[in-house]
Amino acid sequence: MVFRRLLAALLHSPQLVERLSESRPIRRAAQLTAFALLQVQLRGQDAARRLRGLAAGPAGTLGRRAARFRDTFSEELRRGLRDRPGSPPGSR
Numbered sequence: 001m002v003f004r005r006l007l008a009a010l011l012h013s014p015q016l017v018e019r020l021s022e023s024r025p026i027r028r029a030a031q032l033t034a035f036a037l038l039q040v041q042l043r044g045q046d047a048a049r050r051l052r053g054l055a056a057g058p059a060g061t062l063g064r065r066a067a068r069f070r071d072t073f074s075e076e077l078r079r080g081l082r083d084r085p086g087s088p089p090g091s092r
Helices: 002-011 014-021 024-055 061-083
Strands: none
Touching: 002 014, 014 024, 024 061
16 A cells, blocks of 8 residues: 555656656667557558458458358357257257
């Protein structure tokens, strides 16, 4: 509890924050954070571009794939519910 108050008091000191921001470990941590955020943003843009390309592909390709996924998922769900142990009699 005392440590928390001491740390809060130190972090509210503008001079200390200024000195920390000029330190090598803090600057390196900021660089790595900026790099990671930029990489995530670029990968997100690339994924969105590929998704748009997939949707703009041959007419109906994405729709057919979605319909096939829906049908397969529904069939597997029905089969799983039907074959589960302890199902009520007469459900097969």
